[in-house]
Amino acid sequence: MYSFRSTQARKALSSPARVWGLTGFTVAIAVFFAGGWTSQQSETSAVQRLRQHVTALCSEAFAGRATGTDGGEQAVHYILNQFRRLGLTPLIRNGASGSSAYLQRFQVAYRRVWHGTLQIGRRRVLDWYPSRYSGTDTGKAPLAILQCPGDSLIAAPGRALWVPDTCVRSRNLPFLLSEVKRLKPAIVLLPLSALQSFIDTLNWYPGSTFSFPVVFVPDALQDWKQFKAGTPVTFQLHATIQHRYGYNVVGMLPCNADSCSGRYLIVCAHLDHLGRGQVPGSRDTLPGRIHFGADDNASGVALLLELARTMGGRTHRRHHLVFIAFDGEELGLLGSRYFVEHSPIALERVLAVVNLDMVGRVDTLLQLLGTESSPAWQPLLDSVYRVVRPSFRIRTGGSGLGPSDHTSFYRKQIPVMHVFTGLHTDYHRPSDVPDRLNYSGMAEILEFLVQVLVALDTIDSLPFQAVAHPHGQGRRTPGFRVTLGIFPDYAYSGRGVRIDGVVRGKPAWRAGLKAGDIIIKMDDTEIDNIYTYMEVLSRFRPGDTVQVRVRRGDQELTVSVQF
Numbered sequence: 155m156y157s158f159r160s161t162q163a164r165k166a167l168s169s170p171a172r173v174w175g176l177t178g179f180t181v182a183i184a185v186f187f188a189g190g191w192t193s194q195q196s197e198t199s200a201v202q203r204l205r206q207h208v209t210a211l212c213s214e215a216f217a218g219r220a221t222g223t224d225g226g227e228q229a230v231h232y233i234l235n236q237f238r239r240l241g242l243t244p245l246i247r248n249g250a251s252g253s254s255a256y257l258q259r260f261q262v263a264y265r266r267v268w269h270g271t272l273q274i275g276r277r278r279v280l281d282w283y284p285s286r287y288s289g290t291d292t293g294k295a296p297l298a299i300l301q302c303p304g305d306s307l308i309a310a311p312g313r314a315l316w317v318p319d320t321c322v323r324s325r326n327l328p329f330l331l332s333e334v335k336r337l338k339p340a341i342v343l344l345p346l347s348a349l350q351s352f353i354d355t356l357n358w359y360p361g362s363t364f365s366f367p368v369v370f371v372p373d374a375l376q377d378w379k380q381f382k383a384g385t386p387v388t389f390q391l392h393a394t395i396q397h398r399y400g401y402n403v404v405g406m407l408p409c410n411a412d413s414c415s416g417r418y419l420i421v422c423a424h425l426d427h428l429g430r431g432q433v434p435g436s437r438d439t440l441p442g443r444i445h446f447g448a449d450d451n452a453s454g455v456a457l458l459l460e461l462a463r464t465m466g467g468r469t470h471r472r473h474h475l476v477f478i479a480f481d482g483e484e485l486g487l488l489g490s491r492y493f494v495e496h497s498p499i500a501l502e503r504v505l506a507v508v509n510l511d512m513v514g515r516v517d518t519l520l521q522l523l524g525t526e527s528s529p530a531w532q533p534l535l536d537s538v539y540r541v542v543r544p545s546f547r548i549r550t551g552g553s554g555l556g557p558s559d560h561t562s563f564y565r566k567q568i569p570v571m572h573v574f575t576g577l578h579t580d581y582h583r584p585s586d587v588p589d590r591l592n593y594s595g596m597a598e599i600l601e602f603l604v605q606v607l608v609a610l611d612t613i614d615s616l617p618f619q620a621v622a623h624p625h626g627q628g629r630r631t632p633g634f635r636v637t638l639g640i641f642p643d644y645a646y647s648g649r650g651v652r653i654d655g656v657v658r659g660k661p662a663w664r665a666g667l668k669a670g671d672i673i674i675k676m677d678d679t680e681i682d683n684i685y686t687y688m689e690v691l692s693r694f695r696p697g698d699t700v701q702v703r704v705r706r707g708d709q710e711l712t713v714s715v716q717f
Contacts, residue, residue: 200460200597207236207456208514208588211425212446219447220429221482222262222398229425230257230401233455233479240462242405242477245498258402260492262482266393272369273388274381283346285368286434287331290392295340297385311338314387319345331368339366341389346370367391400426400481402489404498407466407475417473417503419610421461422490422559423454423510424483428582433484435582443584448591450581453514454573455479457600464604472611473505480559483511490559494566501563506616507570508603509560516575516595520546520602526621527554528569530613538605544598553621569616573603576654577641636694636717638662642684650674650705651687665715667704674710675703 210232217225234256237244244254272279274297298313300321315334322330322344334342342364367389403425409415427447428436436445446452462477476499482488494501506528525531532550539548552572554564560572575595580586610616639660643652650672656663673681676690677700694700696717703712 200600201593203463204456204460204596204600205588205591205593207459208448208452208591208593211452211455212448212588214444218429218431218445219425219427220433221400221426221485221488222264223429225429226426226481227401230403230479230481233403233425233459236459237403237405237462237477240405240459240466242462242466243408245404245406245476247498256403256405258404258493258496258498259399260402260482260488261397262400262485262488264396264398266395268391268393270391271389272371272391275385279371281372283370284391284393285331285344285370287364288368288391289365291341291365291367292390292392293340294386294388296383297381297387298383300334312340313337314341314343314389315339316343316381317345319347331364335364341366341387341391342368343387344368344370346372400489402481402493403479404493405462405477407462407471407477409471409474413470413472414474415472415614417505417614418476418499419473419505419607420476420478420507420563421458421510421607422478422480422507423458424451424481424489424559425455425479426481426484426489427451428484435484437582438584445582445584446587448586448588449514449575449578450512450586451483451510452588453512453591453596454510457510457513457596457603460600461603461607464600465607468608474499475607483559487559487562490562494562501566501568504563504568505613506610507560507563507568508606509558509570509572511558511572511574512577513573513575513599514591514596515578516546516592516599518546519576520544520548520599521574521576522548522550523552523556523572523574524554524560524564524570525550526552526619527564527571528616528619530616531569531571534609534613535606538602538609542602542605544602546595546598555621567618567620569618573599575599578655579657636661636691636696636698638691638715640667642687648672649683650681651684661715661717665702665713667702667713667715668706671704671706673702673704676700
């Protein structure tokens with residue numbers, strides 16, 4: 155077993171933790187989290203155990219479970235100890251010793267340590283801060299003040315672009331920089347006053363988006379009149395990357411020796427989240443707050459653990475049942491990508507993968523995405539649904555490509571299914587907290603998935619089916635300057651884009667669009683699917699107006715949307 159970097163992680167199960175939202179059951183949760191199971195706890199209902207797991211994973215001590223942090227390691231340690239208690243067999247071979255372990259370690263770029271100089275005219279800038287999107291370079295360029303959106307500078311590449319704070323405040327920073335990129339600057343200077351509170355998180359998890367440097371400069375330089383256009387900007391900006399580690403937690407319930415097929419079923423869920431917002435993807439408006447990640451994805455890990463508990467109580471298994479808690483999902487599926495390239499099991503022997511990601515907010519609908527990856531999924535799920543008859547409906551469909559860990563397996567031609575209860579306004583915000591989950595609904599999903607796994611255990615093959623991408627594999631998503639403010643229904647397979655939810659205050663909400671509406675046309679362009687929708691959306695700028703035609707029930711209507 156790998157040793158953890160932090161002392162806190164090593165002590166995580168030997169001392170009480172401060173847990174978010176504890177009320178009357180503080181003592182019970184503390185005992186549970188500290189590693190002790192009482193006879194009373196072992197008899198608790200699935201609803202109570204699911205709540206306990208989610209609450210523990212959303213502890214303030216875990217601080218949002220960002221990969222490579224002390225809190226992330228504590229979450230790994232928590233899950234590892236649950237695997238031990240459940241009697242799962244470790245699968246990872248540990249170095250030259252060949253001993254078995256639960257943890258699969260992989261390297262993660264943690265932060266860039268910057269060094270260099272920046273000078274504007276004769277004035278040397280000492281307190282400069284690079285953006286997480288920054289490239290590195292050495293050079294000298296004439297200063298130019300950006301006039302948003304900057305059309306007047308298109309014919310003048312190679313400038314040092316100074317971006318006024320009014321531009322920064324009016325745009326999403328990544329989109330603004332995407333717009334600036336087409337001007338081919340030598341360096342971009344941004345006002346620190348607009349982003350002062352984000353300094354501590356700018357350099358986490360580097361993945362340079364731009365070839366040119368992007369630098370924040372101090373408030374003392376915000377008086378643009380002190381520098382003339384054409385003033386030389388001299389810069390020498392470089393960085394070295396520091397690494398930390400992420401950990402996949404892997405365990406198995408082996409098949410019965412007398413009837414073992416030698417095949418594997420994999421159930422997975424990602425354990426990491428956004429920490430204090432330092433991981434790209436946060437939708438918080440304030441800096442440094444813990445992103446608890448109750449639905450995303452403490453819910454999936456809790457369900458994973460309960461599935462392991464329930465399936466471990468069954469006396470007969472034809473297939474090996476592998477449970478994996480992946481790290482690094484929020485950084486680009488890093489843990490699952492590493493696993494499929496360094497798998498301790500033969501991937502060609504994997505029958506199917508069930509991925510649990512955001513399963514805590516079931517209401518009347520459970521989405522089972524990726525089921526077009528095998529023609530056998532639909533009849534199997536239909537048969538299980540008729541037997542279990544849960545209170546929710548199920549919606550199936552979609553290829554095995556998507557922004558979660560099942561994608562890594564689909565690319566290895568393995569049938570996949572992503573279990574998902576839908577997006578919501580708390581997604582990637584600190585407000586995604588344990589009290590907002592539907593634990594009774596999660597228990598129903600548990601019962602349904604147990605029967606899905608039992609059904610999968612009775613079959614010898616699940617044929618893989620590649621789903622043709624409507625625009626070809628590997629198509630890049632266009633950059634956006636605006637947002638409509640909707641949650642697309644990724645399981646919808648008809649013409650157009652079905653709206654699964656509308657964000658209050660955003661353009662779609664102001665125009666009166668509703669969940670269930672299907673966008674079929676924007677201005678003169680027919681919207682065939684999510685890809686044409688994204689392409690059309692990338693054409694617009696703030697202030698533009700678009701005529702959006704939607705199908706609502708049996709009617710079609712056109713609304714005017716202003717970005």
